[in-house]
Amino acid sequence: MALYVYAITAHSHPARLQGVTGVGDPPEELSTITAADLTAIVSTVPDGLRARRRDVLAHQEVLRHLMADGPVLPLQFGATATDEQQVRDALQEHTDTYHQRLEALAGCTEYLLKGQYDEEALLRQILTDSTEARQLNEESRRTGDPNVKIRLGELATREIQARHNTAAAEAVAALRPFAREVHENEARGDDFVSASFLVEDDRSEEFTAAGQELAEQLGEDCHLRLHGPLPPYTFVQEPAPADSTG
Incomplete structure (x- = not known):
């Protein structure tokens, strides 16, 4: 199942997703994928995804909500993965660099x-x-x-x-x-x-x-x-x- 990827955080980030929804109409529910002490925030890719105003704002709102609780590596609007395993593989492959950038972006x-x-x-x-x-x-x-x-x-x-x-x-x-x-x-x-x-x-x-x-x-x-x-x-x-x- 194709996934829409919003951001990467450290696994220690609370990633509070209650009350927050993602792109799509109706909005997709958010979930997390964890590997190598990192967490990716994702949702299902909605049909016909384009850079509509409501979806761009939904993407930004997810990032704003996550950033309130700690450092985040934000992905640009429209980033997708083929499935959960692709996300896990990337988190494991780039674990050191993702952690380094999260540290560099902390509090900024x-x-x-x-x-x-x-x-x-x-x-x-x-x-x-x-x-x-x-x-x-x-x-x-x-x-x-x-x-x-x-x-x-x-x-x-x-x-x-x-x-x-x-x-x-x-x-x-x-x-x-x-x-x-x-x-x-x-x-x-x-x-x-x-x-x-x-x-x-x-x-x-x-x-x-x-x-x-x-x-x-x-x-x-x-x-x-x-x-x-x-x-x-x-x-x-x-x-x-x-x-x-x-």
Whole structure:
């Protein structure tokens, strides 16, 4: 029977599952599989499982409930195993690494930092700071020469990327002292920074205060977003006893 896998905990974790249900409609009942002093929290895989809002929220609620009682290795939404034996085999095969990560994640949650600049404001700042950019902009307006426009566009692109890189490095450096571990992600879309921070629970207020101070320093032309506390997905870093099918 295929199983949906939510998380891994130490066997000493109470894994209180009363009153909590899993994904599916109607929601699947949760159960545990234990091996090598580890426990996996699972349920039956519901028919037609997809990343519907109710199921994603159910997955997150199971993790939130478990994290209240101790460290958890959270699996991403949609992780499944073919049967109980596959789960047991994975727990036994990776027992040392799972225990090491549980110890590393004890008393911590994840925060995700993302940031985006107002591009028009950034271009105005480049024209203010760069003599070459101003000269090209004036020449382009005066002559309408497409080659000048291309040169201006290339210069602006280089300047924007350089400023994004600098701002991202400074943002991560400002918050790094308040985190146990940091993982720099690939920034996508219009974001210039995407970084995950593993933060000890007793430093969460200090961390978020540092994030607010950073946002003030970057100014109103930068939209900084700090998401959390979250399950520490980014910092599991070890093979899961399941395949992601969501």
